[in-house]
Amino acid sequence: MRAGWPSGVGLGWRAELAGLYDKLPGLRFTEVIAESLASSGRPPGPLTHLLQRGVTVIPHGIRLSLGGAEPLELERVEFLARCAETLNAPLVSEHIAFVRAGDVAAGHLLPVPRTREMVDLLARKIRQVRAALPVPFAVEPIAALFDWPDDELDEADFLTEILSRTDALLLLDVANLYANARNRGADPMAVLDRLPLDRIAYVHVAGGCERDGFYHDTHTDPTPSEVLDLVTALCARRPAPGFLLERDGGYPPGEDLYAELDAIADAAGHPRITTAGSVSRHDTPLTP
Amino acid sequence: MTRDHSDLAAKQAALVAALVAGAPVPDGFDERRLAAARQALLRKRTGEVARDWPVLAAESEWPGWFLGWAAGRPPQGGLRDGFDFARWLRAESRLPDAAAVELTIREALWRYDGQRPPRQRRLPTLRRIGGTWILQVLGRAYLLRG
DSSP: OOOOOOOSEEEOOOGGGTTTGGGOTTOOEEEEEGGGSOTTOOOOHHHHHHHHTTOEEEEEOSSOOTTSSSOOOHHHHHHHHHHHHHHTOSOEEEEESEEEETTEEEEEEEOOOOSHHHHHHHHHHHHHHHHHOSSOEEEEEOOOSOOOTTOOSOHHHHHHHHHHTSOOEEEEEHHHHHHHHHHHTOOHHHHHHTSOGGGEEEEEEOOOEEETTEEEOOSSSOOOHHHHHHHHHHHHHSSOOOEEEOOOSSOOOHHHHHHHHHHHHHHHTOOOSSSGGGOOOOOSOOOO | OTTTTHHHHHHHHHHHHHHHSOOOOOTTSOHHHHHHHHHHHHHHHHHHHHHHOHHHHTSTTTTHHHHHHHTTSOOOOHHHHHHHHHHHHHHTTOOOHHHHHHHHHHHHHEEOOSSSOOEEOOSOEEEEETTEEEEEETTEEEEEEO
16 A cells, blocks of 8 residues: 555655654655665665654655656656655656756756647656656646746646646645745735646745845745745645645754744644644545 | 757757856846856755765865856766866865865765766775875775874
């Protein structure tokens, strides 16, 4: 049997935070960067320990380059499938982005042009990935500081179109949503209302900072209150999904991270995961 | 698929080149936003190198000297970027002693020719840097100060 669907509040797996997970008795799910795992897909010791505790571990890919002009690299898809098996994961997630062009890697997730051609390309590649995976596939729209001059669709229409043409689920990142809306001078709540929220598999939450007139989704700063407001707004519009905090550096003391996890739980109306007494069960899958 | 999307492929390549290889901003993109993205990528890359090369990153000139070196050189991941940068400093006789020991430890652990990705060494190695001997056995490095 597959591990449980992501629910409650989770914390992304980072080796640097390995000591913290044991102090989260209510933790029900985490996410591991797939490319950080061995080529066998087998998890390192501390992550195996979490699996044995019954914590769901979702493989989250960052190098598939779904939105790249080049064909899918099949060995990367096979690797994600292998990760799903070794982790017994209920789904796999990746990004609506491209990360390389020709031989040159960007070292980061880059935005794709929101064109009809790109919708076709993504729909085809997503179906190809899904066919190779033993579990559902969720795609995540990224944060980007710039748009393409080629854009024909806005982000909500682009995403809705891609999801309507595949059976992919949505990994919504409310921090990305906030960053993009703010940097475009748009209202994040209005964008939220236009997204296919019924397709959400789970949700990312992260922090960022203001620099040079832009909001940067750094994952190295605390989660701002505006992002927590989006958590609350989302839970007012549909059953509360699982929320996962991503932190990629500038690691604060454990207590600060616990406080942030509690703030996310409070914003979502989920039980806090930092205390044993608050553990509750959400056994109803939220799969659409 | 590549044949169908050759125009897209060229545009993506031009964008990546502008972001990480010092190429000009392609037509139609907002110059200020792309400049901010380029800086954000450099900062992220600096953090990745610092994770793999903590001694190098503790030097007083970090991160300024890395940012100068990395601009225009496409990223290769933290381990490899740090390797290339530390070797470049060594070749320029600007690598501080502590960072030189760190580089020698990495070289005892990894086989890296500067072209292909580093691979872990399987056989034991013994290196000397100044008064320090570095012994690598089964993927672990031991420092023996003379």
